[in-house]
Amino acid sequence: MRNLAPLSLLLLSACAVPAATLQTAPLSSKATPMVSPVLASADAADPYSYARPEIARVTHVALDLALDFDARQVSGTAALDILAKTGADTVVLDSNGLEILSVKDRSGTALPYTVGAQQAGKGAPVTVTMGDARTIVITYVARNAEALQWLVPEQTAGGKHPYLLSQGQPTLNRSWIPTQDSPGIRQTWDARITAPQPLTVVMSGLTASPPVAAGAGRRAFRFTMDKPVAPYLIAIAAGDIAFRELGPRTGVWTEPVMLDRAAAELADTEKMVDAAEALYGPYRWGRYDMIVLPPSFPYGGMENPVMTFLTPTFIAGDRSLTGLVAHELAHSWSGNLVTNANWSDSWLNEGVTSYFENRIVEKLYGTRRAEQEAALSFASAEEALAEEGSDAPITALHLAPAQATPDGGAGGIIYDKGAVFMRTVETIVGREKFDAYLRSWFDRHAFQPATSAMFLADIRANLVKGDADLERKLMLDAWVYEPGLPANVARPQASAFAAVDSAAAAYGATGRVSKAAWAGWTTAERMRLLAKLPRDLSQQKLAALDADLGLSQSGNNEILFAWLELALGNRYAPAVPVAEKFLATVGRRKFVAPLFETLMKEGEWGGPIAKRIYADTRSGYHSVTQGTVDRLVLTEK
Template identity: 35%
Template sequence: MAPIDPHSFTDSTHPLATHIALTLYVDFATSTIHGSALLTLPGPYSGPLSLDARSLTIHAVFEPHGSTPILFSLSPPDPIMGCHVTLSLSNQSSFLVLFSTSPSSSALQWLSPEQTFNKRCPFVYTQCQSIHARSVFPCQDTPAARVRYTCLLNLPRRLSAVMSARHLDRRSPLSHEAAALAPDHSSLWCSEERVVEEFVMDQPVPPYLFAFAAGELGFREVGPRTRVYAEAAPELLDGAAREFARTEEMIQQGERLFGPYEWERFDLLVLPPSFPYGGMENPRMVFLTPTVIKGDSSGAQVVAHELAHSWTGNLITNKTNDHFWLNEGFTTYAERRIVESVQGEDIAALNIGIGWRGLNEEMERFKDRMEFTKLKTNQEGVDPDDVYSQVPYEKGFQFLWRIERQIGRPAFDEFLKKYIATFKFQSIDTETFLDFLKANIPGIEKDVDLELWTEGTGIPPDAYEPVSNIYTKIVSLANEFKLGRMPREDEVADWQGQEWELYLENLPKSVEASQVLALDERYRLSESKDYEVKVGFLQLAISSKCRDYYGVVEKTLKEVGRMKYLRPLYTTLVQGPGKEEEKILAERVFAEARDCYHPIAQGVVASILAKHL
């Protein structure tokens, strides 16, 4: 066996599926999906074939029309990769797998009506990055395997669904479609209380970009190729529409910088607060946390990042998670170019400054595991969720920015367009990128230490802290706080969330509790609607043992599930000596809030507590 990915059982000697036809029955009563997956190979194949599965029950495997069974075996579960499904094929070019998910699926979050905004209907959504698609359906779950798919999604009629694919139809169920399901569930398919939503993805995508959500959804039109979806509440939809009103302008700037937008539509779905990320770049249907709706359009920068993935990540994908920087470093660079075009150089400089501080903090986080401060990593035997960080984003950005400074922006823009056109709809590794870089920018390896940047630990000496008037002013004011001077109101009168975020990131890790109280009394940072600001302030309060804010900390941990906020707050509570009261608080809050977090976030918080308690 020769695995092609340290996080997949997919074998390099086996053919990769080119198409998957999915039939999924969404059962809210049991928090499970009963389904079938018809996988098509490039041609007839005989021999063993490996698939990935996690928390799935495989009922049977058949030839395409369900008449002749195909032998299969299932390994004991690996704690990171799940189960190895081995099929025994005999001159077959396709096969049908019948399966059911588990309520413990790591990709799926099932929300009761009480956990939703309107509190009327249940809600379910997926989050498949990095290796969680295998907990929704059996597949070759590696970004090296790009696949087209169709999906029939059977759900309660009062709900609707969206998917990272083109919507074809919403109709009553057809009886012959139920034949693909396990017999115990096929009779339920054609209930009058059910409806089928039909989708197709015609372009080959890695499995982690498979996504759907179902619930009581509404939408607003915000551009010729963009709708904003959310739970059907006017205040939520209107707020999202205002926040993302300039989306079409961003798409046009992306096309100007990086070439044609290949995905036809760029729709947005604002999910419930439990969504564990800021955004997820699912093609045609970006998923977003509601915390990006800030009321000042600054949340659109998350949209700019997910939009940039339309070229770097979705069109060109990292071959394995060891090369994750190819997705996120390029996308962070592209995001900041889009932001600079739409919102100006000062805002882009703030983004870079916030990222620079974040990168330096990650060096401290990984000081005992410096492997994960590299761009090209070795993640064999490591859960990618455990080492998810800002390193591939910010160090990757810094690497590309270094190349831009070396050859000039016009030349780098030309290189980027050629890179995207050359490798679109492919999954590549770091070596492929470096070979292309050296071939198209002759001599670059003499001016930039490519090996140090991609395989070296830490931050290279030619990385660059941003320089701009606004950045310098904010850092200077933060330094003055260390000497006991708070900023005057006239100095911060025009500050929005990003300015405060950068200010807080540049403050000492802990100060006198009286200073924390005085800062909040003047500027009410603990009440900010911008969670970057609120969480930054609460970290300072915890580190300074200013216990006046522990009630706000608890409330925040219970109302959002975004890991960008959970990770620092729980870590600050439990890390370091003399934190017994804080550790008790962290354990209690997690026990009470756990069921409101997505399974991925549950795992991350549990590992933080296990490390420090």
């Protein structure tokens, strides 16, 4: 697959049209500026979408939908603009559970369509015979959509109104929007959404106009996204939410009772945008707003353009976990601006972004914090390699078909090995030269998808430039296509955690951690200490740790999670009620799944506890979290 770059570039030229072209592409079947069909190489084709973009591709989605909180459904229309090769008379869309009521052309004439067989994890194809039409209007209902989570008032901070949130990545948006749901098929979009008063709706697009009355106690909200984005980046939230400005182009939405805490934690956001622009060029999306969601949100953050979705679990009161915000902001370049064409190259989104995040953190918070967080990331990569095996195919950045599922791969590889690769290149070529290259990469490929082959061809053409010695030093193919860590890996500074590692080493002899030292450590240092402690600890040592460091009462969710994982893995009964409360109030999969997994590994002690807690908490989790934990707790071993 390493020598498939020419085919990949051809496919991308057919599937990725610059923004200006997308916005002005004629809809007439007589004028179709599409590139002739090309062979889709294994490097760029997306096997998890039914779409055939080389024949007919959705370029714009116009939604007109009503939110029904009682029925937990959305209904209305999706008008799709289609760019097709000359003579093409069908278009294939992705759907998962949608009830399609009709398909018509722009004039209202019914168009024939078929819904194919449902496949697990992929949904069903919708094939529309469009003839000469280049706009089709689909009337539909989305019930029980996997992407959407409907919360009752008791699940919100305010406790008075219901709430809706979405999570579309990787392929869940096909459960509420009928379109071609593949990361390489970029689409502009607009939306009109009606919701019952007094709820407010936000989306991952710019607000097109103020809300207006829509009859029967409802209001209509309008949004637009004039930049072509991956379909998974269309996002929505609705509830009792308020806005606080943070800077000229930044602000935060959240429930009113959360607004002061959220705004205080996010006070550095405008500076983050400035720092990111200084590194890799202009922020191209207009505003950078965020919404801090209820705790059931399954991820730390989601980089939806214009409206980053955030978990409240990052609020620690001291901005020590705002690397999460830097990460989601960095996606405005790596992920949203340049997107992986399919799921085998997720590292192009997450690995590059993790590197970029660390550079933003360094600019705002200094070298010490950045080096410590980079060292934690490196340790995560090593942990993934130890768990998977350093020669396992899943430890290559470019994933083989067996691992390249939409939610596949290992985070320690996609995120952390990817970031280590970027730091290694920086170390070898020099920061100034590498920064100039990355900025040029984002400029050359703005609003386009990319593959590993495409990235390596680009770095060779624009950074290596035929320098055989530099090519040898970089070991590019080994990093991307081979498992493990290549010999040229840039390791973190040994001094980053010198004091903490010394304390961890001494713990084996003393069984205690200095309260004074712990009080003066950063969050990264505290996490390092907990990770370095022996995994097998007595009940007495666990009790002393908790008493000395106040771990069960920590207001930092990363610290609390690390403590609970250690304590439950040692069958420490006093940690059970703390874990039960934590799991009942937090839906972030990063925390929830490992704790249930830890309990289940503890057999007759932990298994019944896990099943009891999950029976009470499952309904409060998003489908993303449910799917993972179901396999851990409900599947018979």
